[in-house]
Amino acid sequence: MGFASTLADAPTPWARALAAATATAALVACVTPAASTTTTPAGAVATAPAATMTTSRPRLAVAAEPRPPAPVVTPAAHPPTLLRGGRVMTAAGVTFARGHVLLVDGRIAAVGEGDGDGVAPAGAVVVDVRGRTLTPGLIDTHSHMGVYSTPETGGNSDGNEVGSPKTPEVWSEHGFWPQDASLVRALQKGVTTIQVLPGSANLIGGRASTFHLGLVGTPAATSARALRFPDAPQGLKMACGQNPKRVYGTRGGRPSTRMGNVAGQRAAFQEAVEYQRRWNKYHRDLGWWRQKRDQADKALQEAKAAGRPTPEPFVDDPPDAPGRDLGLETLAAVLRGEILVHVHCYRADEMNEMLDIAEEFGFKIQSFHHAVEAYKLADRLAAEGVSVSTWVDWWGFKMESFDAVRENVALLQAAGARPILHSDSDLEVRQLNQEAAKALAAGRRLGVGGLDEDVALRWITANPAWALDIDAAVGSLSVGKRGDVVVWDGSPFSTYSRPVAVYVDGALAFDAARPAERRTDVMVGTSRVPPPPTGTTAGTTTKTLPAAATTTTPNPAPAGGPR
Template sequence: LMLLGCTRPAAAPATSAPAGDRRGAGGSAPAAKREPVWLLRGARVMTAAGVIYERADVLVRGDAIAAVGVDVQLPAGAELVDATGKTVTPGLIDTHSHLGVYAAPGFSAHNDGNEVTTPVTPQVRSEDGYWPQDPQIDRARAGGITVMQILPGSANLIGGRAVTVKTYPGARGIDDVRMAGAPDGLKIACGENPKRVYGEKGGPSTRMGNVAGFRAAFQKAREYQRSWDRHREKLARGKRRGGLGKDGKPEDPPDPPARDLGLETLAAVMRGEVLVHNHCYRADEMLGMLALGREFGFSIRSFHHAVEAYKIADRLAAAGVSASVWADWWGFKAEAFDGIRENAAMVSAAGARAIIHSDSAVGTQHLNQEAAKAMWAGRRAGLDIPDDEALRWITANAAWALGVLDRVGTLEVGKQADLVVWDGDPFSVYSKAERVFIEGRLVYDRARPAAQPHTDFELGYDSGFGGAKARVAWAARRTAPKRCRSTVFFMGDGGDEGETIRCLWRGAVNDP
């Protein structure tokens, strides 16, 4: 079963090395193979780089885009794929995902996104809680998602490092999917969540306390960085003296400061090596966080959720800060009350980078539709939002926010061949992703069940994707056996009787 679960679809479109299978048995480098070359012919090509071709071609050589344009010549030995009537876009990028750290099935044993032991935890990393067998990842890929940023949750002021991953199937660990060269992010959160979670645990209990917590943490990091700077200067001074002290006698090198992983992360933020992603709703708080960044010498890469970004769109544009927002979520808590559907369009119209994110295992499956809703809301308000700009909300702008625009996010020569073939206009509610490619390899094909990979966890379960002998279903809490206090996980042969019922609560399995 493990071998079956790790099988990956063949390279696009011909049969060759499995997608994402970068290493051979025992970790040795795979044998040299002829790199696949293939041409998508006759598609509508939306580049997300300012150009939309109504009929054009995309040439892929190996893992990169080799040509985009009209009447691209078919190289000798290349495979031709007829894409007439289809639309090709870059792979979609979700800047805000918790897949793998809040995995399905959604019981407490899978809650690995919030380290709710103290409000400041920059030392933790989402990659250490990421479960690549989360079935939700397969659904995201089927919706055209090729890159995701996996963030810690928003319970803490400083939640920890985020990781950017490719949605390769068949992954066994984070190293199989971590995007090479992508900088880490840092998740921080202002507003209601930290004060709600910690208000009765010693604080913070107010927005004042939130900001004080941020300032204290970054001040410690500043002092930590200075202690290392002094240490390095002492080492350099000793080297210049040939290892001799002021008295001319041999001198032992100074002891380094004690290492602190959390302060290292915050120091890396202040050096610009780790990108800040800030969960923040209200306009006044976003302005306050920009001021905090100026005080401690760091920039915020993207405000997430940012339901009031439209109120300060000009300030975001001037600061070069993006806004990762929903299309139409609002009102589910006090700080979300002033959200509007025109948010992304107004941010974009002001010259700032708008991004549509999901923060949802469901929303990520139709991120193209979320962008379409936001685009049409802007147009109805009289704002000029071209299709290419709306596409950038889920491709190029998102890639910029993650620090990977030089690699992905647009269909341009030299970039990684992450792309989606749609059966129609990607902004139509009726369109679906037919094929998804990551670095030139087919990772999803709607027409071919063999190219719709699923995790080991789902093997043998009939969830509508080809299983035959079992099923996974959910029951409401009121129908659970008395000893259950959370979700009930049903396993059986598809019948309504004779099923084994297990209560899953806090990681324990108790048979009733």
């Protein structure tokens, strides 16, 4: 059977998604609208600044990334969408008891109080979300989905390259399987962006990549590059503590102690410093060589023009470039600030040691991961601008994880640090909202001040966006940011709530009324899915606006009754 006939027999949504994905020339370009002003229910004015995808760090050099960046891809062409009448939690310090969010060309074009009458352009789809809560898409800084894929077999285990304790040359992207069924499950629970890291067996595990989940479960998700978050910098996974010394010490190798861990990391960065010096010298020498060549060429041309005897031609060879080392290239990029450092580390003493190593070699740690003892050095973490990606109550499974407290996140928040709730699990990622609720409750029980639902929401949205250096693009419901929005059927901090719709880049990527619309290879085999009615979203009603119309139909009870 040929490909065309196979496509004809495929479920309708797959055929639509494939047609949309292959017509790349017709994809909707992402635009940046101007700043808009919103008003809170109390009457205070809040200005949502326009955002563009920028970063304070330079992008990788061509030698380190020989291919062009992956294009911005959306699930399908889609009209402007107005979500109106629901509670809007922006994760930017403002919550609207009854508000609206307008999505245009993949971006947030407006957000504010009320139903947004007159905001939507002609032809927009209006979705009545009364009784719902809108939040930014959730972001997980620590995932192994795609490199430890479902089904969990040896053939799908690609997270740790354990041939050496230092493997900075490997990239998680190169072992990432975009058809992992767990990716679809995460999207259905409101997670729109993840960072996929190598595992923690190695002192230096390799490069991590950030992925946008809008295309998961569609035929367009055939490569890791198709899912890469545009312009997101790569990360470097490092590890201290038990894992490296256990993995290599039990084999009679190094490291076998925490002393060996630190020595190995320092030695690796010393090599990177020397590697960078060699390349710096080469570029200086090449610059001098080009200057001498240009001067000689100029003198030759001037002599010819004046009819004077010509000088000897310039025959010096250019300097030889140093040999390229892919691993040292990664570490040199860390030293230049182009790759963000993420460190698997549990104990306070080891976090302090890693901060000392970073200071010694002149790089910055972006986030400590797991970090169950981070509350012990919260002031230093806050002062040095290091975020903490952790759990609420996952501890006790090995010695270095014993001295944890449920109040870790709240204590970090009180110290002015930047706490984040991560998953490290294809199951935990499906309840990041509940993890935030638990952390909020633990802090309140302790009496930590300044905690509210907006702060808790930032632990799974704005703060992880900062840690991945994509906070100019996602992490809050702000004008100009990408249109990643989750529609919940209740409070996102309730164990009884679930997403009824997820928008990625302004397109409806998940509809709870039609969960089978997104499938991966291991999820097929069920009945075919008929085409959806235009603009439907579970438990809501929609209407496409004619010119100058701004009305919408009443909101019925959710399908299947209350949850």
